[in-house]
Amino acid sequence: MNCRHCQTPVRLPFLDLGSAPPSNAYLTPAKLSEPELWFPLRVGVCENCWLVQTEDFTRADALFDPDYGYFSAMSESWLRHCERFVGEASDRFGLNGDSRVVEVASNDGYLLQYVQERGIPCLGIEPTHSTAELARNRGIEVVEEFFGRRVGANLARQGWAADLMIANNVLAHVPDINDFVSGFAELLKPSGVASFEFPHLLELVEGCQFDTIYHEHFSYLSLTAVKAIFEANGLRIIDVERLPTHGGSLRIFADRLDGIDRLVSAEVRDLLELEKSAGMTQRAFYEGxxxxxxxxxxxxxxxxxxxxxxxxxxxxxxxxxxxxxxxxxxxxxxxxxxxxxxxxxxxxxxxxxxxxxxxxxxxxxxxxxxxxxxxxxxxxxxxxxxxxxxxxxxxxxxxxxxxxxxxxx
Ligand SMILES: [Zn+2]
Structure with missing residues (x-):
């Protein structure tokens, strides 16, 4: 198969977990008498852009059966994490009643509730109907779509050009990562900033967290790979933080390549250096x-x-x-x-x-x-x-x- 980002043939194996059913395909008692669909679960590495990715055996729509009930009860520690993030981001980017905040994969509105509490206009994007309804019950406006370039451009035309976009734990879950990222470049204001959180591949390897690999999780991300993907799709990484969530995540802030001039923090350069010295731009790192x-x-x-x-x-x-x-x-x-x-x-x-x-x-x-x-x-x-x-x-x-x-x- 070819790399999801740069189309280079993916030849370097990372992990072969055999085969498994989709990890959220829970079975009702009636389903126990029926066969289950198992798909190969293999992950490879692109040696051009270093994107670690699952082999594309399953169709994205097969993994997004609305019956699966994608939302789950959020842990207390995660809710506190989100509330703190909203407070910090509102201060840092000076958000107020004239701003626009858009969250991609807004789930049941667990994060946007904190934006709403501050009187900042916000919009959720969430493809799962049952989950979107839960957010609406909190009074949050939700668009039921898979996010990408088309949806981003449409929403910008409808007055939702964003000062802040948020995408937590979704970047790794999208099959077409180029289309997804370019949607942010479409929807952000020239002065806007987007925040992403995703598990860090360096921690996955160092902590042997192979159980975070499943079909619905298409990409395993280093800052090195994300930088290449963002720059090819109109975004620039301006800051990065390492977080303890999900076994070790990155939070990155990005703005539009054609937007206002901002300083790129030293942390970005330092973390790229760290990934390089850990071996993430060489085959041996992945082979072991x-x-x-x-x-x-x-x-x-x-x-x-x-x-x-x-x-x-x-x-x-x-x-x-x-x-x-x-x-x-x-x-x-x-x-x-x-x-x-x-x-x-x-x-x-x-x-x-x-x-x-x-x-x-x-x-x-x-x-x-x-x-x-x-x-x-x-x-x-x-x-x-x-x-x-x-x-x-x-x-x-x-x-x-x-x-x-x-x-x-
Ligand atoms: Zn690639």
Missing amino acids: FQPKAESVKMGFIEFLVDARRKGKRVAGYGAAAKGNTLLNFAGVRGDLIEFVADRSPGKQGKFLPGSRIPIVEESVLLESAPDYVIIFPWNLKDELMSQLEVLRRGGTKLVTAVPGLEIHG
């Missing part, structure tokens, strides 16, 4: 990842088999995409993990795709008090460990599998 992921998988399987042999009971917590990638890569089924508890009512009573492990309410987990609980969203480990404190006091041990098996008292 497969054996690391396999080693984590072996440790996870060994733990489960050993617990089973000793007659211990094992359950999971957090029915999110990360867990599905790990479980399907490791070939784990319901004989090794009894059930997975999740707070999201839309998932309870269903089954994980591929592994078909049942999803239950948190109360079932608390009553059942297994010997071990595997916390799949390791990025929320601290928050979830305190949430499950009552189990720990009763003797249940909490376990994380990535970046290596760890049993937390």
Whole structure:
């Protein structure tokens, strides 16, 4: 296949996870008697622009089935993160009642609610109808579209030319990254700024976070690759921050290449240097990842088999995409993990795709008090460990599998 950005043939393998169903294709009890669609899950690297990308086996529309219920309950720590961001950005860019803020992938309005509270006009863009409706219930205006160049140009003509655009955790999820990015150049005012957050590929590799790879996640991004993509599509990176969210993310600010002159912060140059010295512009950096992921998988399987042999009971917590990638890569089924508890009512009573492990309410987990609980969203480990404190006091041990098996008292 050719690179999603620069069309160079992609020949360097990064990771082969075998095959898996789409990670958000949760199964109802009725679906258990039907076959599931599995797609190869392989990731390669473009040696021209260094964009790490999944092979394009699945159609984007197959991954965006509106029945999947794409929204999920936001964690408290994430909401606080968003509220803080809105406060800081409003001050930094002098936003007021005459400004326009547009968020791409606005979900249920969890972030724009903080913009609205400040009396700043805002618009959400969200392709999933059920999710868009939730934002409208908060009084937020939403356009139900996949964002790109056409939508950006249309909205600019309709008076939504933006002072600030926000796109958190969506850049990696778009199949046509060039069209998506050029939509920002269309919709921003010449003086406008766009903010993006996405997991940092350097952290993915250093933290062996292979379970953040799934079909709906088309790109794995370094600042080096993003800079090339942005500049080819009319944007310029002016600032970057490293954040602890999602196992280590970047927040970048960008403006229009043809817009007003702004200074580019020293952090941009420093981080590009850091990526270069970490080896991210050389093949060897990418070639070593497969054996690391396999080693984590072996440790996870060994733990489960050993617990089973000793007659211990094992359950999971957090029915999110990360867990599905790990479980399907490791070939784990319901004989090794009894059930997975999740707070999201839309998932309870269903089954994980591929592994078909049942999803239950948190109360079932608390009553059942297994010997071990595997916390799949390791990025929320601290928050979830305190949430499950009552189990720990009763003797249940909490376990994380990535970046290596760890049993937390
Ligand atoms: Zn490329």
